[in-house]
Amino acid sequence: MERFGIVGLPNAGKSSLFNALTGGRATVAPHPFSTTETNVGVAKVPDDRLTRLAAMSESRKVVPAVAEFVDIAGLQKGSAQGEGLGNRFLHGIREADAVCYVLRAFEDENVVGGTAPLDDLATLELELTLADATSAEGQLERRRKAGRFNKSDKEAAAQLEALEQAMVLLQDATPLYRAGLAAETIANLQPFFLITAKPVLAVVNLGEDQVVDADSVVAPVSAELGGTAEVLGVSVQLEAEAAQLDPGERSELLEGLGLGEGALPRVIHRAYHLLGLRTFLTTGDKESRAWTFRAGAKAPECAGVIHSDLQRGFIRAEVIRWDELLALGSWARAKELGKLRVEGKDYEAKDGDVLEIRFNV
Numbered sequence: 254m255e256r257f258g259i260v261g262l263p264n265a266g267k268s269s270l271f272n273a274l275t276g277g278r279a280t281v282a283p284h285p286f287s288t289t290e291t292n293v294g295v296a297k298v299p300d301d302r303l304t305r306l307a308a309m310s311e312s313r314k315v316v317p318a319v320a321e322f323v324d325i326a327g328l329q330k331g332s333a334q335g336e337g338l339g340n341r342f343l344h345g346i347r348e349a350d351a352v353c354y355v356l357r358a359f360e361d362e363n364v365v366g367g368t369a370p371l372d373d374l375a376t377l378e379l380e381l382t383l384a385d386a387t388s389a390e391g392q393l394e395r396r397r398k399a400g401r402f403n404k405s406d407k408e409a410a411a412q413l414e415a416l417e418q419a420m421v422l423l424q425d426a427t428p429l430y431r432a433g434l435a436a437e438t439i440a441n442l443q444p445f446f447l448i449t450a451k452p453v454l455a456v457v458n459l460g461e462d463q464v465v466d467a468d469s470v471v472a473p474v475s476a477e478l479g480g481t482a483e484v485l486g487v488s489v490q491l492e493a494e495a496a497q498l499d500p501g502e503r504s505e506l507l508e509g510l511g512l513g514e515g516a517l518p519r520v521i522h523r524a525y526h527l528l529g530l531r532t533f534l535t536t537g538d539k540e541s542r543a544w545t546f547r548a549g550a551k552a553p554e555c556a557g558v559i560h561s562d563l564q565r566g567f568i569r570a571e572v573i574r575w576d577e578l579l580a581l582g583s584w585a586r587a588k589e590l591g592k593l594r595v596e597g598k599d600y601e602a603k604d605g606d607v608l609e610i611r612f613n614v
């Protein structure tokens with residue numbers, strides 16, 4: 254499952270965001286370092302297409318796609334030297350696929366900590382970069398020693414080269430995702446689990462009073478990150494409270510504040526997008542379900558997401574776009590009218606495809 258690591262300064266609102274996304278019960282408190290254990294939870298990916306297909310098929314079960322979020326202890330200036338809780342909690346997110354920064358903008362005199370998101374960003378990135386530099390240095394040493402014995406291994410050589418390149422950037426205090434590295438270099442860095450090489454989604458945690466003019470708070474962060482990361486303004490506490498309400502009351506609260514469906518679905522969608530993830534759907538009376546695949550995946554690989562037998566014995570896929578199917582009213586009707594496309598093993602699945610796999614094992 255795809256995994257997002259949530260990082261930020263103490264009291265930035267990381268656990269609040271985690272709870273809102275996953276329905277989790279991580280400790281939230283106004284004092285710094287209320288999180289002392291790593292929290293792991295699963296967020297459902299809200300998907301209107303799935304809801305509508307399930308209604309069409311009168312499905313007994315509806316299963317959304319999911320993404321995993323990991324909430325860790327706060328970092329602060331000097332964490333790399335052991336200040337606060339130190340940075341050992343970063344281990345909990347080394348294997349994350351992407352990182353979610355929580356940058357505090359909300360003001361609350363009962364919650365200690367700064368309220369300048371750009372300051373949070375600078376401190377956070379310095380600490381992450383220092384942690385990566387230490388990790389890279391250790392791994393570089395080990396690789397160099399090992400390298401003497403197998404210089405012929407091309408892959409290892411390319412990885413070592415990428416790591417050397419990364420080391421120079423890290424020593425220069427440049428987070429790797431901001432360095433404009435080639436995709437190939439990033440791929441070669443993968444085995445080293447460097448945090449700053451991962452894609453970033455920055456959440457600026459807004460106070461309720463800042464929601465009306467979110468742009469003026471968020472824009473400087475977007476400008477600083479200059480397109481290297483996704484940036485979203487979210488009033489985390491407000492959204493977390495709304496998430497506790499039943500759907501009717503929730504819409505009323507959020508729409509009353511001009512927040513539409515709220516920002517949480519957007520956080521999950523942007524996070525999902527950041528990882529290059531797409532969704533295909535299956536629908537029937539038993540179950541409607543959203544499945545995750547990587548952009549560019551071919552039909553058999555998608556079949557394999559459902560079950561490895563479907564990939565192994567893949568014959569063909571019957572495919573229709575979700576909205577076309579919805580307009581026709583049922584799978585049987587689509588079939589009858591010849592609206593199902595028959596696709597072979599070279600078919601690249603698209604976001605929003607509804608699939609039925611024919612297979613034989």
Ligand SMILES: Nc1nc2c(ncn2[C@@H]2O[C@H](COP(=O)(O)OP(=O)(O)OP(=O)(O)O)[C@@H](O)[C@H]2O)c(=O)[nH]1
Pocket residue numbers: 261262263264265266267268269270280281282283284285286287288289325326327328359360361364458459460461488489490491
């Ligand atoms: N006013 C206001 N308070 C918030 C908001 N988001 C979080 N808080 C409060 O800030 C405090 C810290 O929130 P947490 O979610 O525990 O923050 P954290 O980043 O997990 O903190 P640590 O685990 O201690 O690093 C809590 O008292 C929250 O209720 C917000 O948007 N507005």
Ligand SMILES: [Mg+2]
Pocket residue numbers: 267268269280281287288325326327
């Ligand atoms: Mg916390």
